[in-house]
Structure formats: C-alpha cells, structure tokens
Amino acid sequence: MTKPVPADIISRLKAVLGENGWSQDPERLQPKLVEWRDRWFGDTPFLALPANTAQVSAVVGVCYEAGVAITPQGGNTGLVGGQIPQGEILLSTEKLSRVREIETFDDVIVAEAGVTLAAIHEAAAGVNRRFPLGLASEGSATVGGFISTNAGGTQVLRYGTARSLVLGLEAVLPNGDVWDGLKRLRKDNTGYDLKQLLIGAEGTLGVVTAASLKLFPVLESRAVAWIGLTGLDAAVELLARAKQEAGGAVEAFEMIARIGVEFVLRNVPGSRDPLDAPYPYYVLVEFASGEPGSAEGAMERFLAKGLEDGLVADAALAQTGAQAKALWALRENQSAAQKPEGVVWKHDVSVPVSQVATFIKQADAAMERLTPGCRIAAFGHVGDGNVHYDVFGPVGGDPALHEATRDEAGRIVNDIIAGFGGSISAEHGLGSMKTDEAAHYKSPVELAAQRAVRLALDPKRIMNPRVLF
Incomplete structure (x- = not known):
C-alpha cells in the first residue's frame, strides 16, 4: 500500500515546478488515471508536469529524500497497467516535447521523452530518413514510453526492438542525479551499458528524459501483400521462403486469424476484406529495398511459388500506397476492434x-x-x-x-x-498485470540479480514500486 504523500512534500514539489508545472484538478488528472482498455484505474495526490530535465531532477530529488513513490507516465498507451499510479506521485513527461537535434551524417535524432512516435517519424521524413519502429499507437506513444517498455512493433524482424534502435539516453536516476548518456556512438565497449539497463526497466531505475535514436535510409522499393493461408503451418514455412527470396528485404511478416479480421470488418468503419473468400489465417508481408523494383519483383516471385506449392490459397498485392495502407489497417486495428467484443x-x-x-x-x-x-x-x-x-x-x-x-x-x-x-x-x-506471474517462471538466480540491480540504484524503491522485482 502506497503511503500518503505529506502536505509539505506537495508544497515543495509545487515550488520547484512553478505555477504551470503541476495539477491537482480532477478533470486534468482523470485521463491519466485510466488505462485505455478501462482495465486499470488509479489515483494520485499530485500530477507533476516538468518542462525540462532539471525540473524532473528536482521532483525526483525531493521525492527520494522524503521516500515518496513516483509513477512515471508517457503517452499512457501501456497495456499492462504499469503507468497507472495507485497513490504515488504521477510524473508525466508530456511537456518534454522537443526534438533537440537531427543529424543525417550520423543518422541520429535526439528527442525528449514526451515526443510522440508519430512526430519522430515526421521529423525523420523531413530529412529523407526513417525511424523504423512501427506501433499502432504511434500518435500517442512517446519516446520515453517505448524505450521504458522496450517496444517491438511490426519491424522487429528487420530492425530489432527499441533496444536495438537507441544509441544513447539522458535520464534522471532515482536519487535525482542526471545521467547524460546521449552518445551517438555505434560502438562503446567501456563496461556496463547503463542505457540497456534503463531500456525495458518500466521506469523502475529512473526517468528517461531524452534519447539519441538511430535513423535509416528511406527505401523506395516496397511491396505489401495480404495472403490467405491454406493452414497455420504454412505461415512459418512462408516466412522461411520470404527470407530466402528477399534476403534482408523482409520488412514485416504479420499473422492474423480470421476472427480478428471479422472484428475489424464489424467494428472499424471503412474496412474491407481484401480477398473474395475467407481463410482461417492470413499473413501480411512487406518487402522493402533501396534498389528500384527489387522488392516488387521479389514479392511476385514469392507469391507465385507459394501458390504453385499450395502454401498460398489466395493473395492481394497492393498496387498503390493507399492500398498498402488499407491492408496494414487490418493488422493495426486488431486491438481497437476487440474492445466492443x-x-x-x-x-x-x-x-x-x-x-x-x-x-x-x-x-x-x-x-x-x-x-x-x-x-x-x-x-x-x-x-x-x-x-x-x-x-x-x-x-x-x-x-x-x-x-x-x-x-x-x-x-x-x-x-x-x-x-x-x-x-x-x-x-x-510486465507492469502491474504480470509482475507476480513472471516471478513464478524466472529462476531464483535471475530474480536475485535483478533485485540487486534495483536495490543498488533505488534503495528506497520509490520508482514505480509496484512494478518488476
């Protein structure tokens, strides 16, 4: 049970944040206290809205000194309840919203924790680059959030999770100290990698305030296909064939059950079934290449061979960007389409x-x-x-x-x-949903090591205390 926050600590937090840097207005707080699927509901005595890293440091420092717990929150798109406070101070990164720098020679973008993934995509596109983390919630998911949860998304097959896309971090540690690790190095073999501890830590080892993120070239040759499968086993076989046919050009390989497609058709206006007949499972495949026509040619060969060998029952190949977007919408709307069900x-x-x-x-x-x-x-x-x-x-x-x-x-x-x-x-x-369950499956050695790391950095356990071990 989280201890009540003393009134004098609230007063000190108000002083370090200034007039517009906090709120106790129930209407202002309410959207931040509800998980978007309405499964978790929280409460907080105080919403901290720091506008810069120095204010984050001041807030965390005050709370650390007093032993007051903090729940950090980004875009509130998490699905396991870790971002919903249960009486702790709620620290939102929404005002840390600047893209500090973008550099095409180093292929890096430096952005603050409250910048949305959609804004990262837009900034990268503005300099003819790409940040290849794709999430359905890109309009609200933030840099700090997708780093703290080590988000994956639809391009993991080619680019890896968020862990693979971060060059450096700036973070406020649990005692309020600021760690400036905003490096752009592709190689740095000088001991423990603190940024990798913070990535995926769900706010338990500190508050990420900014990140240096990898950028990649824009690949103009792109092919997207929606494939009806003759059976579930065909999905894995087709994946192996896609890798062989396209080499490193397989951008995404997503599977969707028929019932999920029916949910989208029923609950998302404007959706359309790409194929004439239903199939129990589908895969959505995307190839991308920097060589003109390469992805399109590889996709055509891949589909033709799959049809010939009986792995592909039917397929729709996007002919335009709008068609490709419509196919992807069937996949990206899976979670949203489930809510009415x-x-x-x-x-x-x-x-x-x-x-x-x-x-x-x-x-x-x-x-x-x-x-x-x-x-x-x-x-x-x-x-x-x-x-x-x-x-x-x-x-x-x-x-x-x-x-x-x-x-x-x-x-x-x-x-x-x-x-x-x-x-x-x-x-x-893991969040609030899976922390206890995960402990059942982890070995005592792993649990002890994780707890030792946390104890070393946050001996008072003030950072997201209900989450992880």
Whole structure:
C-alpha cells in the first residue's frame, strides 16, 4: 500500500515546478488515471508536469529524500497497467516535447521523452530518413514510453526492438542525479551499458528524459501483400521462403486469424476484406529495398511459388500506397476492434519462430477444454515469434464467468509458453498485470540479480514500486 504523500512534500514539489508545472484538478488528472482498455484505474495526490530535465531532477530529488513513490507516465498507451499510479506521485513527461537535434551524417535524432512516435517519424521524413519502429499507437506513444517498455512493433524482424534502435539516453536516476548518456556512438565497449539497463526497466531505475535514436535510409522499393493461408503451418514455412527470396528485404511478416479480421470488418468503419473468400489465417508481408523494383519483383516471385506449392490459397498485392495502407489497417486495428467484443483474456507471448504454429494449436486445444466454444483471436509478429493470443468467451456466454476464469487461463497459456522456453511478455512489459506471474517462471538466480540491480540504484524503491522485482 502506497503511503500518503505529506502536505509539505506537495508544497515543495509545487515550488520547484512553478505555477504551470503541476495539477491537482480532477478533470486534468482523470485521463491519466485510466488505462485505455478501462482495465486499470488509479489515483494520485499530485500530477507533476516538468518542462525540462532539471525540473524532473528536482521532483525526483525531493521525492527520494522524503521516500515518496513516483509513477512515471508517457503517452499512457501501456497495456499492462504499469503507468497507472495507485497513490504515488504521477510524473508525466508530456511537456518534454522537443526534438533537440537531427543529424543525417550520423543518422541520429535526439528527442525528449514526451515526443510522440508519430512526430519522430515526421521529423525523420523531413530529412529523407526513417525511424523504423512501427506501433499502432504511434500518435500517442512517446519516446520515453517505448524505450521504458522496450517496444517491438511490426519491424522487429528487420530492425530489432527499441533496444536495438537507441544509441544513447539522458535520464534522471532515482536519487535525482542526471545521467547524460546521449552518445551517438555505434560502438562503446567501456563496461556496463547503463542505457540497456534503463531500456525495458518500466521506469523502475529512473526517468528517461531524452534519447539519441538511430535513423535509416528511406527505401523506395516496397511491396505489401495480404495472403490467405491454406493452414497455420504454412505461415512459418512462408516466412522461411520470404527470407530466402528477399534476403534482408523482409520488412514485416504479420499473422492474423480470421476472427480478428471479422472484428475489424464489424467494428472499424471503412474496412474491407481484401480477398473474395475467407481463410482461417492470413499473413501480411512487406518487402522493402533501396534498389528500384527489387522488392516488387521479389514479392511476385514469392507469391507465385507459394501458390504453385499450395502454401498460398489466395493473395492481394497492393498496387498503390493507399492500398498498402488499407491492408496494414487490418493488422493495426486488431486491438481497437476487440474492445466492443466483450471480456477478453489477453496474452502477449513469444516462442521460437519455428514453434509458433505448434504453440497456437496446443493453446487452442487447452482453451477449448477450459471454455468450450471460446473465440480465439491470435495475431502478431510471427516473424519474431511474438503472438498476441487473445481469448474471448463464447457468443452469448456469461461475461462474468469468462472474467472469473482469467487467471486460470493465463496460467495454462503461460505454462505452455514455458514448455517452449518462451516468454510470457514479449513486448508489452510486465507492469502491474504480470509482475507476480513472471516471478513464478524466472529462476531464483535471475530474480536475485535483478533485485540487486534495483536495490543498488533505488534503495528506497520509490520508482514505480509496484512494478518488476
């Protein structure tokens, strides 16, 4: 239970932030206290709105001295509740919104924690560069948020997670000290890599205030195809063939179950089914190359061979940018389209790529035994083994009963994942939702090491105290 924040600490925080740097207005606070799926609701006595790194340092320093807990928050797009305070001071990075610098020779953009991913994309495009982290929530997800959760997205297959895209960080450590690690170095072998500790730490080791991010060339040759599969096993086989046919040009390889497509068609206006007949699973494939015509040619050969060998049942190849965007919308709207469909057990998991189809089949059978008639919307980044495995109750079933079985279903799915040597959180982090469950699957050695790191940097455990170990 978070301790009440003393009135004198609130007064000190108001003084260091200035008149426009804080709020206790319930209407101002309310949107920041609700997770977008309405699963987590929080409360806070005070919203800190620092405008620069020095103010972040001052806020954290005051709280550290007094032993007052802090929950950092970026765009509030997290899906595991880690950004929702439960009585702690809420520190929002929304005013840290400057792109400080962009340099094409070094291929780097330096941006503050509150800059949205969409703004990063726009700034990069303005200098004919690209930042290849793609998230459906790009309009609200922020630099600090996607770094603190080590976000993955749709281009992990080619570019890696956020961890692979960060050159340097600036951060305020739990005692209020500012660490200036905004390097642009591609190689730096001088001991422990502090930035890698902060990436994916979900705000438990400090507050990221700015980052140096890698930029990449814009690839003009691009091909996008929507493919109906003859069976689930065909997805993994087609991935191997795509890599062989296109080499390093496979930009994304996403899988979507038919029921997920039906959710989008039903709940997202303007959506259209790309193929004439339905198929149980689909893959959305994108190739990109700097060589004119290369991606298009590789895609045509890939599809022709897949049709010939019976792995591809049907396919739609985007002929324009608008068509490609429409195909991607079917994938990017999966989560949003689920909201009207009722109670759902959501699992963000990963297994070795070769085992994706086997995992889904085993989990499907287990869920059917637990809840006969359940509806399973599996989708995700099959190219990197990350499956969003979402289970809805039967049509006409009792939502309360489905909700009551959530924990049992989670343990069943996670046990299956553990059997594959997989992860129960592939890209969303642990947050409030999965911290306790993750401790069940981690070894005592790993837990002790993680706790030792946290204790060394935050001995008072003031940073996001409910999250991680």
